[in-house]
Amino acid sequence: MTDAMLGPGASTTAAPSRRERRMAETRAAILAAVRELFDEKGYVETTIDDIAERADIAPRTFFRYFPSKEAVLFAGADDIRRAMLDALAARPAAEAPLRSLLMALDHVTALVEPLRGDLIWAFGIVHQNPDACIDPGAVKARSIAEVASALAERMGVDPEVDPRPNAWVGAALAFFGAAMRTMSTSDRPVREVYRELVVSSAPGVAAVATGWSAPETS
Incomplete structure (x- = not known):
């Protein structure tokens, strides 16, 4: 990296x-x-x-x-999770938290392309052996918890009290995960798909939120 x-x-x-x-x-x-x-x-x-x-x-x-041998299958996913945390920590301190999160994930998508073949292979092994492998949902939950904790620390809030870190990380990783899942069906770069998902979703979120009273942000 x-x-x-x-x-x-x-x-x-x-x-x-x-x-x-x-x-x-x-x-x-x-x-x-x-x-x-x-x-x-x-x-x-x-x-x-x-x-x-x-x-x-x-x-x-x-x-x-x-x-364990199961953990080897998710070595690439663990590398990506650590890269997410490093990229988030490297964002400017004064930047809006949600922007920092989305931009950190955008940087991480650059790491995915060299790992594309290994990740597709690992996902295939998990799919073929669902009862013998680590539950991918547990891996995802761990990622959400760790990144949300890092974002909450950056914001100076308690994620057990303030729902924003978990909500924002869950949404951002949904974009990231959806882009990742296209690897097995498309040759498009993951970063390209990720950016398209974020950009195409922003107007809808803004339109729904129009007229709502926005809470103060840290």
């Missing part, structure tokens, strides 16, 4: 250390082994020992990177 993806206010990150590079290489080896084995043997039949052997690591090393 580059500073440009994080938007204004992002700082330049230092080059990764030797240890960080080695960890990244091991993680990549695990991901490659998982994809090969799930395709060869199937999700259910593949064991942690199989993955460790293919990645040329000890089984205990696997657990330093992932808590």
Whole structure:
């Protein structure tokens, strides 16, 4: 992920250390082994020992990177979630919270294209093994909770009292999720679809809200 993806206010990150590079290489080896084995043997039949052997690591090393083989399937989704949080934190402090959220997600859509093939593959495995995999709904709920908490902190409000962070994040991630789901049926860039959804929805929201008394915003 580059500073440009994080938007204004992002700082330049230092080059990764030797240890960080080695960890990244091991993680990549695990991901490659998982994809090969799930395709060869199937999700259910593949064991942690199989993955460790293919990645040329000890089984205990696997657990330093992932808590389970199910978690490997959502590695890309976890990367995207962390990128959302980083991008939101990098937005200008004086920016309106909802704009910060939508713009942060817009920056994150740039990360999706290189992961398109891996994400489509992972979604396919989950679809084929619904009873054996982590519930995607639980992954989505976790993302909403974490991003809403970050947005609430940015706004200086308690998300248990003020409904705006959860409402805004739920709506914004609905746009993002709808754009993501087009990956399996269209070659259009996810960012293009995301922007189209946001832009086409704005007039309707504004029209409905016309005449309503707007609450004070932080």
